[in-house]
Amino acid sequence: MKGRKKLMFIGMLFAVTLSRAQDIAINPALLKESWSASWITKPGAAQREYGVYHFRKHFSLPAVPASFVVHLSADNRYRLFVNGQPVCSGPARGDLFNWYFESLDIARYLKQGNNVIAAEVWNMGALAPVAQISNQTGFLMQGNTLAESMVNTDDSWKVLQNKAYSPTSLDNGERLRAYMVVGPGDHVKGDVYPWGWEMPGFDDASWIAAKGIAAPVPVGYGTDNLWTLKPRNIPLFTEHISRFSSIRRSTDNIASAGFLTGKQPIKISAHQTVKILLDHEVNCIGYPELRVTGGKGALIKLTYAEALVDKDRNKGNRNEIDGKEIIGNYDVFIAEGGRGRRFRPLWLRTYRYVEMEISTGDEALLIDDFYGMMTGYPLEMKASFSSSDPSLEEIWKVGWRTAQLCAGDLYYDCPYYEQLQYTGDSRIQALISLYLTGDDRLMRKAILDFYHSRTPEGLTQGRYPSNRLQIIPPFSLFWVSMIHDYWMHKRDDEFVRQFLPAINEVMSWYMERRDAAIGMLGPMKWWNFTDWDNFDDWGVAPGAAHGGSAIISLQAAYTMDQAAELFSAFGKSAEGSGFLNAAELLKSATYRKCYDPAKGLLGDTPDQSSFSQHAGIWAILSGTVKNMQAKELMQRLLSDQSIGQVTFFYRFYLAQAMKKAGVADQYYGQLGPWRKMLALGLSTFAEKPEPARSDCHAWSASPDYDFLSTICGIMPDAPGFKKVRIAPALAGLKWIKGNMPHPDGMISVAVKRNAKDSGIKAIVVLPEKLEGVFVWMGKEIKLHGGKQEFNL
Numbered sequence: 001m002k003g004r005k006k007l008m009f010i011g012m013l014f015a016v017t018l019s020r021a022q023d024i025a026i027n028p029a030l031l032k033e034s035w036s037a038s039w040i041t042k043p044g045a046a047q048r049e050y051g052v053y054h055f056r057k058h059f060s061l062p063a064v065p066a067s068f069v070v071h072l073s074a075d076n077r078y079r080l081f082v083n084g085q086p087v088c089s090g091p092a093r094g095d096l097f098n099w100y101f102e103s104l105d106i107a108r109y110l111k112q113g114n115n116v117i118a119a120e121v122w123n124m125g126a127l128a129p130v131a132q133i134s135n136q137t138g139f140l141m142q143g144n145t146l147a148e149s150m151v152n153t154d155d156s157w158k159v160l161q162n163k164a165y166s167p168t169s170l171d172n173g174e175r176l177r178a179y180m181v182v183g184p185g186d187h188v189k190g191d192v193y194p195w196g197w198e199m200p201g202f203d204d205a206s207w208i209a210a211k212g213i214a215a216p217v218p219v220g221y222g223t224d225n226l227w228t229l230k231p232r233n234i235p236l237f238t239e240h241i242s243r244f245s246s247i248r249r250s251t252d253n254i255a256s257a258g259f260l261t262g263k264q265p266i267k268i269s270a271h272q273t274v275k276i277l278l279d280h281e282v283n284c285i286g287y288p289e290l291r292v293t294g295g296k297g298a299l300i301k302l303t304y305a306e307a308l309v310d311k312d313r314n315k316g317n318r319n320e321i322d323g324k325e326i327i328g329n330y331d332v333f334i335a336e337g338g339r340g341r342r343f344r345p346l347w348l349r350t351y352r353y354v355e356m357e358i359s360t361g362d363e364a365l366l367i368d369d370f371y372g373m374m375t376g377y378p379l380e381m382k383a384s385f386s387s388s389d390p391s392l393e394e395i396w397k398v399g400w401r402t403a404q405l406c407a408g409d410l411y412y413d414c415p416y417y418e419q420l421q422y423t424g425d426s427r428i429q430a431l432i433s434l435y436l437t438g439d440d441r442l443m444r445k446a447i448l449d450f451y452h453s454r455t456p457e458g459l460t461q462g463r464y465p466s467n468r469l470q471i472i473p474p475f476s477l478f479w480v481s482m483i484h485d486y487w488m489h490k491r492d493d494e495f496v497r498q499f500l501p502a503i504n505e506v507m508s509w510y511m512e513r514r515d516a517a518i519g520m521l522g523p524m525k526w527w528n529f530t531d532w533d534n535f536d537d538w539g540v541a542p543g544a545a546h547g548g549s550a551i552i553s554l555q556a557a558y559t560m561d562q563a564a565e566l567f568s569a570f571g572k573s574a575e576g577s578g579f580l581n582a583a584e585l586l587k588s589a590t591y592r593k594c595y596d597p598a599k600g601l602l603g604d605t606p607d608q609s610s611f612s613q614h615a616g617i618w619a620i621l622s623g624t625v626k627n628m629q630a631k632e633l634m635q636r637l638l639s640d641q642s643i644g645q646v647t648f649f650y651r652f653y654l655a656q657a658m659k660k661a662g663v664a665d666q667y668y669g670q671l672g673p674w675r676k677m678l679a680l681g682l683s684t685f686a687e688k689p690e691p692a693r694s695d696c697h698a699w700s701a702s703p704d705y706d707f708l709s710t711i712c713g714i715m716p717d718a719p720g721f722k723k724v725r726i727a728p729a730l731a732g733l734k735w736i737k738g739n740m741p742h743p744d745g746m747i748s749v750a751v752k753r754n755a756k757d758s759g760i761k762a763i764v765v766l767p768e769k770l771e772g773v774f775v776w777m778g779k780e781i782k783l784h785g786g787k788q789e790f791n792l
Contacts, residue, residue, distance in 0.1 A: 024069055024103040026231055027144045031218050037142040037152035038212035039226065042159045047136035050125040052165040052346070054197045055139050056204050057117045057157045059150045065107050069144035070151060073101035073216075074121045075227065076132050077347075078139060081118040081198040082109035092232050092409040092445075093465050095133045098219065098452055099227035101140070102236060117141070117151055118198040120162075122346050127167050129347075130181040131410060131420050133465050135226050140216050158207035164193040165346075172329050177313070178693050180417045185329050186345045190336030191296075233448070234409065234441050239373040244354070245281035248321050250274065259367070266367040268295070268360050276356040277321065278370070282683035283696050285350045285405050285415045286374035288331075289342060295365025296337030300358050303330040304351035306416055306684075306695035314691060318352070318681035326355045329416075335365060348375070350405070350416040350696070352683065377407035382741045383436040385707045388734035392707065395674050399704035402684040403432045406698035410465070411446050414687060414694035422463045423450055423475035424529075427482040428652050429698045432705045434489050435714075438741030443486060444495065450479045451502055458505030462527070471526040474541075474552055476506045477559040484562040487569075491720040491743055497570055504575060507563050510556045511582045515547050518606060519589025521556060522547035530614060532688045534644035541614070543605035550594040550602050554618035557583040557590075561622065569719060587624040600636050601643065612644030613637045613654060620657040634661040638670075647688045648673060648700040655706050664729035667710045674703060712738035712749045717772055724772030724783065726764060744770050754791075763789045 042053050072080065073091045080088045087109060092100040106117075123137040143149040167184035169175060196202045214226040222228065243262070247255045251274035258264025260278075268274055283306055290300065307315040308324035316324075328351075333343040351372075358365065385396050406412040410421035411429040430443035453464035455471065460479045462472030480503050487496045515522030520543075528544035530551055535541060543549030560583035567576035593606040594615065602615040616637040620630045634657060637643070646654050651673065658664050677685055677700075685700035686692035708714050713727035721743055728751045730736060735752040745767030752761050764774060768785035776792045 024105055026071065026103055030071065030142065030144070031231070032221065033218075034222060035142045035152075035216040036149060037140060037216060038154050039138040039140050039214040039216055040153045040155075040157055040159070040210035041137050041139070041213050042161055043208065043211040045137060045161060048123070048125060048134070050123065050127060050167060051137060052120070052122045052162040053137065053139075054160045054162055054194065055119045055121060055153075055157050055210060056159075056197070056202075056207065057141075057151055057153075058114060059117075060114050061110060061112060063112055064110050065147070067105050068107040068110055068148055069103065069105050070141055070148055071101050071103045071144065072119075072139075072141040073099060073227070073229065074119070074140065075099075075136060075138045076123050076128060076134050077121070079120045081120075082106050083111065083115055084118075084199040085109050088236060090232070090236075092234055093131055093133070094230065094449070095452055095465050096135055096226075097228050098230045098448075100232045101229050102232050103144075104236070114200065116198075116200045116202075120198070120346075122165075124167075124183050127170065127184050128467065129183040129419060130466055130468055131418075132183070133467050136213070138213060138226070139210075142216065153210070154212060155209045157210040158204050159210040160194060160197070160204070160207045162192075162194065162197075164189045168330055168332055176327060176329075178417060180329070182329070182417065182419050183347060185331040187332040188343060189334050190338070190341060191334070193336070195338060195341065233445050235378055237375050237408075238378055239286070239375045242280070242284060242286065242372045242374045244278040244371070246279045248277045248279045248353075250276040259370075262369045262371065265293075265369070268298070268358055268365045268367070270360050270362055270364050273357075273359045276358075277326070278354045278356070280352050280354070280372070282401060283350065283352045283405060284372060284374055285348055285376060285408075286372040287344050288349055288351075288354065288370070288372050289344045290333065290370050291340055291342050291368040292333075292335050293339045293341070293366040293368055294337055294363055295335040295360055296363045297361035298335040298358060298363070298365040300333045300335065300343075300356060301330055302333075303355045303357070304328050304349045305353045306350065308353060315695075316680070318683070318695065320681070326353055337363060340368065344373075348408075348415070348419075352695075376404060377409070377442055379404055379407055379433065379437050379439060381436055382438055382739075382746075383708060384739045385712070385737070387711070387736045389732075391675070392671075394678060395671065395703050396707060398674075398678065398683060398685060399432075399701040400436065402696055402701040403429065403436070403698060403704060405684060405696050406701070407433070407442060410449070411442060411698060413463075413699075414697045416696060417694050420463045420466060421446060421449060422472075423460065423478045423482065424462075424472070424649065425697075425699045426450075427478045427485065428702050428705070430482060431485060431709075432701055434485075435705050435708050435740050438743075440486070440490050443482075447479070447482055447486065447499070451499060454502060454505070458502075458509045459526075460502075460506070462529075472529050473509075473524055473526055474528060474530065474555055476509070477555055480506055480559050480563055484566060487566060487719050488716045489721050489743075491722075493570070496566065500567065500570060500572065503563050503566065507560055507579055507582070510560070514582070514586065518548055518593060519585060520548050520550070520553040520593060520606070521586070524549065524552060528552060531650045532647045534612060534614075534647075541604065542610055548593070548605045548607075550590050550604055550615040551612070551618055553586045553590045554615070554622045554624055557586040557624070558618060558622040560586075583622070587622055591619070591624050600632060601640070602633075604644070610644065611640075611642075613646045614644065614650060617646070617650065617653050617657040620661050621653065630661040631663055634658060634663050638666060648685070648697070648702075649688075652699065652702040652706075655702070655710055659710055659727075659729075664710050664713070664727070665731040667706060667729055668731035668733060671703065674700075708738050708740050711736055712740075712751075713775070714738065714740060714747055714749060722770075724766065724770060725775065726772065726783070727775035728760075728762075730760075742767055742770065744768070759792050761789070761791050763787070
């Protein structure tokens with residue numbers, strides 16, 4: 001029990017330190033000129049190949065200072081220790097022009113007399129995650145002022161390459177038969193590992209002096225830069241312990257329930273092979289930590305998975321394990337016989353299930369403990385939702401967990417397979433963040449990341465940061481929509497204004513591709529992904545390759561209207577009028593060429609060889625069809641199962657179109673896909689209907705936004721959320737309650753049907769300075785700041 005208490009204390013201390021660090025003031029001089037520190041590396045090491053390195057610096061203090069601020073970064077990544085205590089991990093991912101550094105006050109870790117700062121730095125080389133942009137191996141620390149300059153990185157630092165590490169698998173994707181690009185697992189030989197390297201008493205006499213490789217410079221300065229530095233623009237992350245819920249199976253029942261609490265170690269005799277399957281009960285992301293004693297030469301393999309699979313690799317019900325095996329990313333640790341040895345992978349692991357496969361040699365092994373240190377972007381739930389249907393609370397809870405696991409230093413599309421930030425996913429994720437937490441910092445970073453990704457053609461990349469080029473033209477449209485969302489929900493005109501030239505480039509790219517002969521968009525370059533399942537194997541909309549795509553033409557028109565609003569708001573009405581005119585040309589031509597009056601639907605292309613919900617959705621959202629025609633079209637989209645159906649990604653847009661068409665009440669009846677996922681035992685929402693690759697995919701958490709924006713009906717009615725429109729859509733619900741953060745405070749909505757369903761009673765509480773309108777059955781009531789009650 002003592003050991004467990006100690007671990008929990010360390011975790012809490014770590015969290016407190018990091019939460020304070022985000023408020024550090026940076027010396028202004030460091031943002032305007034070269035730093036006095038140097039980027040350092042190990043002399044003679046292959047600078048762009050796989051390697052793990054340890055850096056150490058001894059220094060002495062006459063007294064513990066009140067403050068000791070440092071700034072640090074690394075390529076690829078680092079983990080910092082001060083006097084043996086873990087302090088910080090980083091850097092937040094960016095690119096070489098925007099290489100982020102962390103700032104923190106380490107005074108609380110220092111002591112009078114001798115001190116040691118130590119950093120673990122690793123470079124995955126060619127095996128790095130696709131989200132990892134890199135130049136070469138490097139580490140950097142700069143004191144904020146002259147008082148902290150004694151720790152500046154230079155040749156007074158010592159370095160050791162840790163030869164214990166090697167990658168476990170060169171291609172996890174091939175093994176999993178899926179696109180998996182998060183990097184390899186770790187293979188660690190305990191008898192080579194320099195145990196205690198981060199501790200003050202460690203003997204580093206044999207370590208060599210680090211080598212300076214480049215002068216660190218901030219954005220806008222320097223020349224011949226290897227990295228151009230920028231302050232981290234999101235909070236530092238916390239860690240907390242999370243233990244497994246159950247042991248689902250183990251060889252000869254060797255593992256008891258006491259092991260789950262850290263109270264009862266598992267003893268494995270010499271020359272024995274055992275397997276232990278642990279279930280965390282819900283999907284999670286963090287750093288697994290394994291502690292062992294003895295067992296020299298024992299091999300411990302840790303395999304991580306979101307679900308087990310049968311002989312045909314089908315997942316089925318995620319709670320069931322009979323007749324199933326685990327296939328996934330894995331780590332290997334080979335024990336060297338010491339006491340209390342700790343294995344922790346260099347990078348995050350995502351898992352619900354972990355299988356421990358252990359083979360001992362001539363010595364018995366004691367598994368002292370195994371748990372996870374959960375981490376990620378510190379989203380803080382401030383919203384709430386409840387209703388007369390308690391099953392919605394489970395959808396809300398699982399959606400929130402999905403959003404949390406997909407928020408790191410980027411908006412991950414999925415934490416297990418990719419950890420890549422895609423614009424199509426990020427737009428939905430950002431709205432969830434705004435509605436549930438009010439925190440816009442990760443949204444701002446995502447908008448900036450895609451801004452930095454722009455190509456010479458004027459498009460943003462489809463995902464970024466990324467060390468491989470991928471362009472998805474419709475995702476550039478989502479980026480513009482994401483900026484429009486920010487403008488409508490937050491209040492920072494200067495942040496928005498900087499993107500207008502880039503928005504103009506995106507819009508111009510589309511306007512130049514209008515085919516005058518048909519009036520719609522002509523042949524489209526790159527990967528024009530729309531949605532899974534109902535198009536070709538790559539999810540490309542019909543007509544994208546050869547021209548005449550109704551889906552992309554109308555999405556472009558929708559986005560041009562949003563761009564026109566932005567440009568007009570910032571005094572560029574001429575450009576705004578140009579976008580409006582271009583949008584109207586696309587709308588009228590697409591309707592004229594693709595609308596089938598007999599079916600009452602828009603074809604995906606002018607030949608009307610296929611129809612889909614997607615084309616109808618954009619017809620409604622773009623205003624190509626309006627009023628009663630929009631309502632009739634939506635009814636056909638919801639009832640006609642013969643047309644191409646949306647999957648989870650586009651269900652977000654289906655919900656928006658239902659609201660635009662005036663049939664938001666039918667949203668409640670569209671939650672079947674989420675109920676099916678819960679029935680299959682998913683603890684996070686999947687990428688697409690079965691068979692699903694990813695069991696945790698951010699775009700599928702959209703109900704958490706929809707419950708507040710559609711069922712409760714809370715929407716901004718003016719830029720900056722300076723007005724609110726509340727139009728509840730109860731459908732079969734007897735009552736609803738919702739609370740959400742707003743720039744001026746909290747919005748609270750409670751609506752209850754009268755006993756005979758003849759009307760409603762509503763209670764609305766708005767921030768004092770906020771005004772708006774409440775809409776019910778065609779009636780509008782003006783809202784003011786404070787509390788108001790009324791019957792309708």
